[in-house]
C-alpha cells in the first residue's frame with residue numbers, strides 16, 4: 570500500500586508496523602487519518618514512538634476511528650470515563666491483560682480497537698505481544714476451516730471480573746459470536762475465540778468444545794503469527810481488536826509501568 574504522509578515500517582510479514590512522521594497529539598489532517606486507517610487495516614497493530622498525549626488528544630485520536638467505548642469491566646478515570654488507567658507497581662496483585670485475549674469480546678459489539686499510551690515503563694521487560702488471528706485462520710487446514718464455518722461460541726466476562734473485583738456486585742456481559750469472523754474493512758476472515766473470554770463452542774459437547782478450543786489456542790499461539798512490542802516511555806500501540814489477540818507480559822515486578830488506554834466502539838461480529 571502506498572503511504573504519502575506516513576512512514577510505515579512493517580515489523581513482521583504478518584502483523585505490526587512502526588509508524589513515523591506523525592504527532593498524535595496534534596490535530597491530524599484528513600490524509601494522515603486516512604493513511605492511519607489504511608495502515609491499521611494492513612498491519613493490524615501500529616506502534617508509535619516519542620508521543621506526548623494528554624487525555625484530550627488521546628480521545629481525539631480514538632474518535633477519528635469511531636465512537637469511544639466505556640469499558641464494561643473496569644471503571645474509567647473520574648473526569649474521563651472513556652480513559653482507563655493501565656498501571657502496575659510494587660503493590661500490584663495482577664495486571665491488565667496478562668493472558669491472551671482480544672478486548673471485551675463478551676460485549677455484544679466488541680471494540681474495534683484500542684489505543685494504549687504508556688508514559689512510564691520499566692527499564693526492561695513489560696513488553697506486549699500481539700498475534701494475528703487472520704494469519705492464524707489462513708494457516709488452518711481447509712477441513713478445519715470447513716468444520717468451523719458457521720459455528721459460534723459463548724464469550725463471558727463474569728468469571729474474569731468477578732475474580733478480579735470480588736467486592737463489586739455487578740453482572741458483566743456475556744455474548745455469542747461466530748468462531749470465525751469477517752473483518753468489516755478488509756473482508757478477511759480471522760479466528761474469533763480467545764482463552765480469556767470464550768467459555769465454549771455452541772452446539773457440540775463440552776468435550777468436543779474443549780478439544781477444539783484447545784487446538785485453536787495452541788495453533789493461534791504459534792510465534793509465527795506474533796509481533797512483540799518493546800515499550801519505551803511515551804510509546805503508543807494501536808491494535809485492531811477484531812483480528813488480533815494480545816498479552817501483557819508482567820515480568821518486571823516490582824517496577825512501575827503506567828499509561829492510559831482508550832477503546833473504540835465496534836460492531837457486532839459477523
Ligand code: SIN
Pocket residue numbers: 655665666667683685696697815816817818830
Ligand atoms: C491490555 O490488555 O489492554 C493491556 C496491555 C498492556 O498493558 O500491554
